[in-house]
Amino acid sequence: MVLSQLFTRLTNARTSFVFNLADKSVFREHVRWIQFTYYTDKSKNIPGETEKMNMYQAINNGLRIAMTKDPNAVIFGEDVGFGGVFRCTINLQKEFGKERVFNTPLCEQGIAGFGIGLATAGVTAIAEIQFADYIFPAFDQLVNEAAKIRYRSGGEFECGKLTIRAPCGAVGHGGLYHSQSPEAYFAHTPGLKIVMPRGAKQAKGLLLSCIEEPDPCIMFEPKILYRTAIDDVPTADYKIEIGKAEIVREGDAATLVGWGTQVHVLLEVADLVQEELGASCEVIDLISILPWDTELVCKSVKKTGRVIIAHEAPLTNGFGAEIISIIQEECFLHLEAPIQRVTGWDTPFPHVFEPFYLPDKWRCFAAVKNILNY
Numbered sequence: 001m002v003l004s005q006l007f008t009r010l011t012n013a014r015t016s017f018v019f020n021l022a023d024k025s026v027f028r029e030h031v032r033w034i035q036f037t038y039y040t041d042k043s044k045n046i047p048g049e050t051e052k053m054n055m056y057q058a059i060n061n062g063l064r065i066a067m068t069k070d071p072n073a074v075i076f077g078e079d080v081g082f083g084g085v086f087r088c089t090i091n092l093q094k095e096f097g098k099e100r101v102f103n104t105p106l107c108e109q110g111i112a113g114f115g116i117g118l119a120t121a122g123v124t125a126i127a128e129i130q131f132a133d134y135i136f137p138a139f140d141q142l143v144n145e146a147a148k149i150r151y152r153s154g155g156e157f158e159c160g161k162l163t164i165r166a167p168c169g170a171v172g173h174g175g176l177y178h179s180q181s182p183e184a185y186f187a188h189t190p191g192l193k194i195v196m197p198r199g200a201k202q203a204k205g206l207l208l209s210c211i212e213e214p215d216p217c218i219m220f221e222p223k224i225l226y227r228t229a230i231d232d233v234p235t236a237d238y239k240i241e242i243g244k245a246e247i248v249r250e251g252d253a254a255t256l257v258g259w260g261t262q263v264h265v266l267l268e269v270a271d272l273v274q275e276e277l278g279a280s281c282e283v284i285d286l287i288s289i290l291p292w293d294t295e296l297v298c299k300s301v302k303k304t305g306r307v308i309i310a311h312e313a314p315l316t317n318g319f320g321a322e323i324i325s326i327i328q329e330e331c332f333l334h335l336e337a338p339i340q341r342v343t344g345w346d347t348p349f350p351h352v353f354e355p356f357y358l359p360d361k362w363r364c365f366a367a368v369k370n371i372l373n374y
Helices: 002-011 024-030 055-069 092-096 108-120 136-146 200-212 262-277 294-304 319-334 361-372
Strands: 050-054 073-077 101-103 124-128 162-168 193-195 217-222 230-234 246-249 254-258 281-285 288-290 307-314 340-344
Touching (some): 050 055, 055 073, 055 092, 055 124, 108 136, 108 162, 200 217, 200 230, 246 262, 254 262, 254 361, 281 294, 307 319, 307 361, 319 340, 340 361
Parallel strands (some): 124 162, 162 217, 193 217, 254 281, 307 340
Antiparallel strands (some): 050 230, 193 288, 246 281
16 A cells, blocks of 8 residues: 555656745655755765756666666666656666666565676676665675675676665655665675765765676665755766765764765754754764775764764664774774764654654754763
8 A cells, every 4th residue: 555655646746846845735745754854965076067856866867877878787676667666767768778677576586686697797787676675585695696706706707787776764654664774784794885875966976886886786765865855966977986974064062973864864953953052063974884984984073072873774783883883993082972873763663653763853962962961
C-alpha cells in the first residue's frame, strides 16, 4: 500500500513542484512530514552555467552526462526503464535505448552480482537498488565479491566500474522497510567507497565521481531530498572529491558533524544556538563515509573542544561511534566536554512514531546546550 501510494504521487508529480517554492501546499502533497528546513548550497566553487534542479533531476542530469560520455556505460535495476519509483532515470531509456537502460528482476543479489560481472568485463555498470532497505540480499555480493575482487585476484581483475545507487533514510511515512540508513554496515568493508549527498548540487558531482572512481562505490541518496532539495546546479560535467568533508558553517563553540539530511537539521540547530545561546557552532558535512575526512574533523574539534555527531541510523554501532573513536585518539587533550551522539533509537524504524525516532533539531539543540554548560 505504501509503495503504491508513493508511486501514484511521484507519477503525478507536477513540474511546478520543482520551482514553486512559495507554495508550501505543493510540498505537503508529495511529502507528508518534513523534519528539517532545506539549506540551499550557495557555494561558488564550480564555475560555469547553472540551472535550478531538485536532487532527482540533478542525478538524472549526471546519469545522462555519464551515458553520453561513455558508450560502455549501462544503467539497470528494478523499474529504471520508466524512470524508477523516484524518477531518477526518467527518459534515459528513450535516449539511450533498451540495451543500455533496462529493468532487472526483483532480485537485489542478482542486480549486484550482474553489476560485478559487467564491471569486471570492463563495462561501466550503474545499478539502482530501489530502496536501500532491500540492499541486504546483495550484501554478500558487495562485501565479499565487489570489495575484494582486486585483492583476491592479485590485481588481475577489478570491478571499479561498478556504482550502486540506493535511496535511503526517512521520508515521513516509510515505516520499518522504507526508512533505514544502512551506511554503517558497509563502512566496515575495505575496498568499497561510500558517499551520501546533502542536496542536488552535491549529488550530481558525487555521482559522476563514483562512476569514474577505480573502486566500487555505493551512493546512498536520502529519498526525502529528491524533491525538497533544490540548488543552482552546474550543467556541465563536474566532480566532488570522494573522501573530503566540507565545513558548511564556521563557528568556534562546538563542532556539529552530520551527513545527508542531517546536515540541514544541524544547520537549523546552529541558527537556534546562535539565537538562543549566543554561541556559534561549526557544521561539518562528512559527505564521504568511507573514506572519511579525519583531518578536517579533528582540526575543527581542536578549535572548538566540543562535538555533536548526529545521524538517522540507530545509536549502537552507528558510524558516529567510529568518528568518536578517532576524535578520542587525536583530540583527547583538546576536549572540553564528553562527545555526544544524537541518533535514531535502537529499535526498528517506526511508522506513526517517526517524529519521535528522528534526531530532530530539538534533540540536537538539547545536546549542544548540555555540552556548552558542561
